[in-house]
Amino acid sequence: MPGVDVITPKPITELRSWVETLSGQKVARCYQCGKCTAGCPVAYVMDPTPRQVMRALQLGLEDELLRSSTMWICFYCMTCAARCPREIDITKVMEALRLVSAQRKATPAQKDFKLFHNLFISNLNRFGRIYELGLGLTYNLLGKHPLSKAELIPGMLARGKLSFIPHRVKNTDRIRDIFNRIKAFEKQGKP
Amino acid sequence: MAVSHEPRIVGFLCNWCSYAGADLAGTSRITYPANIRIIRVPCSGRVDPLFVVKSFQLGADGVLIAGCHPGDCHYTEGNYHTRRRFALLRPFLDYLGIDQERFRLEWVSASEGKKFSEVVADFTETLKRIGPREI
């Protein structure tokens, strides 16, 4: 029986083929030089780092990858992609992983990120625009974050930079239509 | 139906790869159908479309051109020309009323005696399946 801490490579996995299709990138091309991680401004808080993500995909370590928050920490700055000597667009790989991850239940590491982005989208769905104050406050409330994360709000309010009333678009139905048609398409797979 | 139709194949083989490959089939004593008659040419690129047409006119059931693998041509790029000419000639055969399956281009290297025998066997099989040509 294989030990728990032993890696058993699974070169062809569903996740890998998903990521390759969604991102259009060939995972095997990566030669593990680490230039992506070296340039990534947030690699220091990532586990796994961008290079390790590529390696995990090569070896088929799906669970480890999908448990992590790496793809949510990545903010698509594209530094990695701009410099990769093997011309891999790692940003697209991260995006693909996030698309896969978005479909799954949040792991502890991912909780905050998913909360934020879901709030963002529902904000958008409701108002058609982002209501910054509302987004910030709900995030802190639902995420049980100390209000310290909102410490700038008074200053912003004082400068007239935030308003208590959300901007909303006149025709919010159109937004909802867009959301609905996407949902319909994704269910049936065709328009 | 003709029970034992024995098709005739004219094979143009380049001297450096395919002819040597055919020799190797011999040296290795690999048997294959005796339906092919081999004509040695310096390079598959030497094969003039006329040779192919003439072979069919005289009654050949199939024509094979075999040369070095792309990139391995003894004359560096002869087989690229062959490939292009082959692509141009094939549809033209339709026009002459000759089934495109009767005309083949294969890359056989000097070390592929086995492949050569397989090519001949397979081609012979195909030609038997299509049956004799109506002239």
Place this chain on the structure above:
Amino acid sequence: MARVGVFVCHCGTNIAGVVNIPEVLEAAEKMPMVVSATDNKYSCSEPGQASIREAIIENNLNRVIVAACSPRMHEITFRRALASAGLNPYLLEMANIREQCSWVHSDNKEIATNKAIEIIKMAVAKVIRHEPLYPRQVGITKRALVIGGGITGIQTALDIANAGYGVVLVEREPSIGGRMAQLDKTFPTLDCSACILTPKMVDLSQHPKIKLMTYAEVKKVTGFIGNFEVEILHKAKKVDHLKCIGCGICWQKCPEKVPSEFDLGLGKRTAIYIPFAQAVPPKPVIDLSHCRYTKYLTWVATGQEGKKPPECRICEKLCPTAAIAWDQEEQLFTEKFGTIVVATGYQTYDYSHYKEYGSRDFADVITGLQLERLMSASGPTGGEVTRLSDGSHPKTVAFVCCVGSRDQQRGRPYCSKVCCMYTAKQAIMLKEHDPEVQCYIFYIDVRAGGKDFEEFYLRAIDEAGVIYIKGRPSKIYQDGKKLIVLGEDTLMGRPVEIPVDLVVLATGMEPSAGADELARNLNISYDTYNFMVEAHPKLRPVETHTDGIFVAGACVGPRDIPECVAQGSAAAAKVAALFSQDTLTTEPLIAVVNQARCIGCLLCVTICPFKAVDYQTTQDGRLIAATNESLCKGCGLCIAACRPKAIDLRGFTNQQILDEVAGLWL
């Protein structure tokens, strides 16, 4: 009238065991123009050949079929037999009834026998069309041209000359020596580069068989193996080297100082200069683009506008031998050579494309080659490694490997092969210069495949205490006086930042500027990076597809010195082997143009891979094709392309092949 003799071989039982020989003979006798059909137990044996000879004479044969093994086996043997019977050897055709018949159809003797008969029939149909052919003998100019005077070209020239043949070495810089002259010590033995190179340079300049042409370039090449005609341009040196004694007064006194190319901009040279102290020839050239006298002359010529510049001419005034020759102009010479060896070497990758490494903005980010100059005792700092920004001695140094190598994005996917070793070397040397120095080497893989290389790499770790960090850095930036190298330690899986005093980029190798143009001139192939292409990477590594032209050293691909020297010697051996013959025999199986039929479409000219077809104008002013017997390799590409069938291949003419096909239905 053709009189064909057919000789069927038993090859012991190899053929006779399968093919029914009497039946074959009987059929052969009935074939058109066949006068005799006989058999032989072993045709290739001496008695076998003798019987063929006798039959030729006895029956007055003028065409011969040997039905036996593959022509690839014994065609030459039987051609000789024909020749010894006084018959043109090209009147032979072999019918391959062994490899392509008896050996592959042993399962059915009847079918094999029939096939053998048909094979012979086809051969007969073809041989009737055979014509006597005559190989030509062409003389050889026993003098070699070597292009490029780096270590490769030097080695080649010396080896050819020592074999007793004349050599001309053309070098475009004012001195030979190439990149190796710029190096300090060399891996893996740490010999001093100048100590092993300069004696060879001197040997070369003094060799009676070698003519050295520096400051010269190859402009045009025509002709073919044994007989090349080469136009060589001598740039104007403005110094008469016959008079100059190399005393050095001129370059010591010349007031105009410009950055030295040899020192990669780290030091200065004068307008009249030799590139480095041990230059060969040790005689100067004047760099007109910087010389003050030029500026003065331009001022005079343009109507004396502005302030009058100094006329200078100090060099001229001080020269003890009156060697300064202002009236010397560039000159074009045409010389004849039998062979050409290309040894134009490499240059290092220009890293201004690496903006993340600061392009060229940081004074203390330098290249490996620049560090060689800094470490060299004869370099601009006298061997002291100092920072260009403030002259201080660096205590921490980071090396970045694979800059401009193994990088698809920058269009350089290949490995430059020498940089892993030279970074190790330079780290060892830095430690030797100053025991307090700490070196870090950022690498992707350490490639140490060579004799004593791995040991050398270990030495860098054991003795020089180098810290190897596996990971390609992503950025270099400045923080105060330090440079920060941002990387990942991929083995720990964590980003690393190292503040250092000096960063050395191990920039990769790429072919010398103008390599593509030279290759086109020579009609040899070059790859997408402009490296020269060898005829076969394993079996013909110094030959090209153009006979008589050889390639060696770093112009073919990234190489270190041992490989360059080996290749130089290999090319020299090829040249010497060629020159050991007095004439070259040219193959007669080549393309010829029927002038009357040619319509001058020149399709053949464009299609021939060997540039063997050229065009000419007939007396009545028509443009027609003409083949060059010495260049044609007989591939037949042009023939299949020619619409009016005006060009044909001797030995494999259209008619012969068509008849061979038709022979099957006789």
Place this chain on the structure above:
Amino acid sequence: MKQSAYPYYPGCTLKASAKEYDISARLVCAQMGIKLEELDDWVCCGAASAHGIDRLLSIALPARELVTAQKFKAPLVTACALCFSRFKFAAYELRNEAMRNLIKYIIGEGEIQQNSDGVIHLIQLLDNNKDDIRVKKLLNGLRVACYYGCLLVRPKEVTNFDDEEEPQIMDKLIKLVEAETVDWKFKTECCGGSHMLTRPDIVIKLSHRLLYQAKQAGADCLAVACPVCHYNLDSNQKKIEANYKDNIGLPVFYFTQLVGLAMELSPKQLLLNKHFVNPMPLLQRKGLI
């Protein structure tokens, strides 16, 4: 003076926390004879969230605005770097016919033209019309670190903006008003982007690095072209200083505000008072107000 109109997509933040960017952009453009016509009833582009969660949504939202903008004969102008990036990506994806048809169905309106050059950033608008920038007052002596951030420049084949590592376009504008720009190597390094709620620690660290490097390079202020960059560098600066016990004090301008100053628009008009790091002392010191 010539009058030209461009469709304009301000984006959510310019209506709230980045008001001064919106206002200064409009003022500067007006001075140049350019009318920014805000798209009617525009919708959020999906910015930081949509493309990592729902790819179709991330294309559909900008596509809807692109269709609205098509009736203008001029390219759509965006001001926020995030919006710019989203629009450019959408336009890039819409080059594909199948994608065009699908998105057409999803947004349920209009024909979609395919033209990825149909979107530009405000900097490009100013750069394209720089002859119309009438400088009344030179900003001599001001040493500006131009900060572009990551999304404007990358990836080049999509944004078609400027060099990925060393862009110059903003520097050129700042030099046009005779302010000095400093040469620094962090023009396109990330500031922490939209992580201010989820991972403020990251934003603090990255923004500190940028401010520190700008200061090292001798800058006395920064110029930005993105509300998120501005938020991270300006609003957060106090916190960064506290966190790193580093006295920074670098005002952060929108590039439009600097150009506006050179046009002799007043600090008040340009809403310079809305910044957290008060730029007035610096401007006074340099004799610019």
